[in-house]
Amino acid sequence: MAYHGSQPSALSTPTSPERNSRGGGLGSYGGYAGIVAPSSGHSPFARPEQFDRPYVTSPEQRSRTQTLEEMYSAPENYLEIEVRDPRTHETGRKMYTDYEVTCRTNIPAFSLKYSTVRRRYSDFEAFRDILERESTRVNIPPLPGKVFTNRFTEEVIETRREGLERFLQIVAGHPLLQTGSRVLGAFLQDPSWTP
Numbered sequence: 001m002a003y004h005g006s007q008p009s010a011l012s013t014p015t016s017p018e019r020n021s022r023g024g025g026l027g028s029y030g031g032y033a034g035i036v037a038p039s040s041g042h043s044p045f046a047r048p049e050q051f052d053r054p055y056v057t058s059p060e061q062r063s064r065t066q067t068l069e070e071m072y073s074a075p076e077n078y079l080e081i082e083v084r085d086p087r088t089h090e091t092g093r094k095m096y097t098d099y100e101v102t103c104r105t106n107i108p109a110f111s112l113k114y115s116t117v118r119r120r121y122s123d124f125e126a127f128r129d130i131l132e133r134e135s136t137r138v139n140i141p142p143l144p145g146k147v148f149t150n151r152f153t154e155e156v157i158e159t160r161r162e163g164l165e166r167f168l169q170i171v172a173g174h175p176l177l178q179t180g181s182r183v184l185g186a187f188l189q190d191p192s193w194t195p
Contacts, residue, residue: 080104081172081188083165086157087118096120097157099164103188109178115189121146124164126195127187131171138177141170 085100098120106113119127124143131140144163147156168188171177177184186193 077107078105079107079110079173081165081168083161083168086161088152088157095152096122097152097160099161101168101188103172107178110185110189112189117187117189117191117193119187121160121164123187123193123195124167127183128167130183130195131177131181134183135177135181138174141167143167 080103082102083099084102086097087099088095088097098118101117101119103110103115104113121143128140128143131138144160144167147160150156172184172188
């Protein structure tokens with residue numbers, strides 16, 4: 001970093017500002033990197049030297065392999081959402097398809113570590129509407145579109161199943177929804193949930 005004059009002053013700034021790696025501000029900390037503390041000659045806001053080095057520094061750490069316990073132990077936090085086993089039902093003249101929603105997790109926001117419920121597309125629509133109303137700070141992803149013709153063919157059902165699974169994985173994986181939504185856990189884990 002180049003400074004004006006021979007000695008850095010108490011509030012020296014760099015002669016050529018540069019963008020930080022996150023794309024905003026000047027220097028490495030949004031414009032504060034050029035401020036120099038009078039006693040040390042270093043910026044009081046600069047990162048400590050240890051952050052400038054790679055995470056793994058010693059040769060032992062670089063060459064160390066994981067133990068079997070580390071490789072096969074459960075991750076600290078996990079959340080697995082699966083939508084599977086579509087079943088088409090016929091009630092009188094009407095037909096609908098429901099899907100099995102399986103949730104495996106150890107995240108404290110969820111009351112059960114393992115759960116399986118069945119949901120139909122209209123349940124997903126109601127769930128999404130509730131999420132949009134209760135969480136204004138989160139953009140809720142869209143559901144797969146409605147199908148009006150040939151909606152009970154295997155191809156259409158499989159495409160919808162994949163879209164519903166993707167929707168739930170995004171929604172359930174969002175930290176603000178995990179902690180702030182009153183409906184998320186119930187939709188994923190309560191078999192008697194109704195909108």
